[in-house]
Amino acid sequence: MSRSKFETGLVALAVLAATGVALTGCGKRGVLDTPPPLFGERAKARYEAQQQQKAQDAADASARKGNTVPVADQPDNAPLTTRDIKAPEQKMTPASKQPIDGAAPSPFGAPVSTRPPG
Numbered sequence: 001m002s003r004s005k006f007e008t009g010l011v012a013l014a015v016l017a018a019t020g021v022a023l024t025g026c027g028k029r030g031v032l033d034t035p036p037p038l039f040g041e042r043a044k045a046r047y048e049a050q051q052q053q054k055a056q057d058a059a060d061a062s063a064r065k066g067n068t069v070p071v072a073d074q075p076d077n078a079p080l081t082t083r084d085i086k087a088p089e090q091k092m093t094p095a096s097k098q099p100i101d102g103a104a105p106s107p108f109g110a111p112v113s114t115r116p117p118g
Contacts, residue, residue: 003011037043091098096111 034047036047
């Protein structure tokens with residue numbers, strides 16, 4: 001019994017989908033690492049040499065790269081301006097964590113902490 005081109009393509013698509021699901025389940029993103037060989041001393045030595053070379057190449061690349069942070073993303077060490085200083089109502093901190101200056105103390109006492117001590 002021969003299969004049609006449609007059935008062959010459908011089987012190939014199912015195999016690709018199953019492979020994709022299996023690889024997404026492993027949790028690793030990007031290029032997958034090659035596992036070390038199980039047999040052969042030469043193969044193991046070659047694998048170790050490749051791993052050492054990759055580590056050396058990565059160290060060389062990071063040393064050559066230097067500072068690649070764009071000027072716009074570098075931290076600003078300038079003093080605060082009126083734009084940086086916000087009024088208490090503009091801060092998104094609840095009053096129980098940072099009371100508003102000048103507010104009278106609560107007649108019921110301090111609010112109960114919902115966090116465990118420590």
